[in-house]
Amino acid sequence: MVNELLATKRSTYEKLLNPNIKGKEKLEKVYRAQKAELQKELRRLKDTGWSNLSEEIQASYERKYIKNVYGVLRQAVGPQSSTYVPLKSKDGNEVIKDPPGIMSRWREHFVELFHNPSLVNMDVINNIPQRVIMQHMDDAPSIEEVKLSIRKLRSNKAPGLDGIPAEILKASRDHISSEIHSLLCQV
Known part of the structure; x- marks a missing residue:
């Protein structure tokens, strides 16, 4: 079927190459239709081939013929x-x-x-100016700081790693801030 379609398309194309041909527009339409028909048939054959291959793989898998599954996959992919x-x-x-x-x-x-x-060079590293150590940063945050941080959370954003949306934290700010504060103090 494909060889016949290919032969007719080829002959039409050869006719189109002739500069003295009459009815060139009509012949071009015929050529486009033949080309589309050939592509349609090739797509159908390709789809049929893949369907058959996938059915064979599925049947081998269901029968627990794993060696055959990989053999058919190698056949589909081609040689390495x-x-x-x-x-x-x-x-x-x-x-x-x-x-x-x-x-x-x-x-x-x-x-x-x-x-x-x-x-x-360790001398270069030792000569890098050091910043003042801020000891107050080591202190645990106060409950007011925790409440302020919860209030500043942006709404309608994806929750963090804990999976808790900001809206829930904001709604229960007064109740949950002491729990979060004690958790932060433990860390």
């Missing part, structure tokens, strides 16, 4: 190509093509990349 991309040696003069040599070169590259000694 295990080609190795050649690499240049460290000095760039030689091309490495064998798999063990390629792995060795990658190992050498990553060892060089990640296992370098630190080049940090």
Whole structure:
């Protein structure tokens, strides 16, 4: 069926290539219709093929033929190509093509990349100006600060990690603020 559609489309196209043909607009419409029909048939065949393949996979899975499931999946995906991309040696003069040599070169590259000694000068780090330590930040917040924080929560936002929406916290601010305060004091 597809070969016949393809042959008719091809012959119509060859007629269209003739510059002296009469009724070119009509022939172009015929060509577009033939092209659409061919694409429709190809899509139908492709869908049928995928449907048959999925039914075969499903049937194998239901019968617990797992080996066949993976075999059909491999058939659908196609063969796995295990080609190795050649690499240049460290000095760039030689091309490495064998798999063990390629792995060795990658190992050498990553060892060089990640296992370098630190080049940090400790004198520079020690000369960085230090900020004043704010001891009052270590103190637990007061109940008033907890209430103020709850009141400042923005409504209609997604809840945080605890899953509690801000609206619930705001509605029970007076009752829940002491519980939150005691929880914060424990931390």
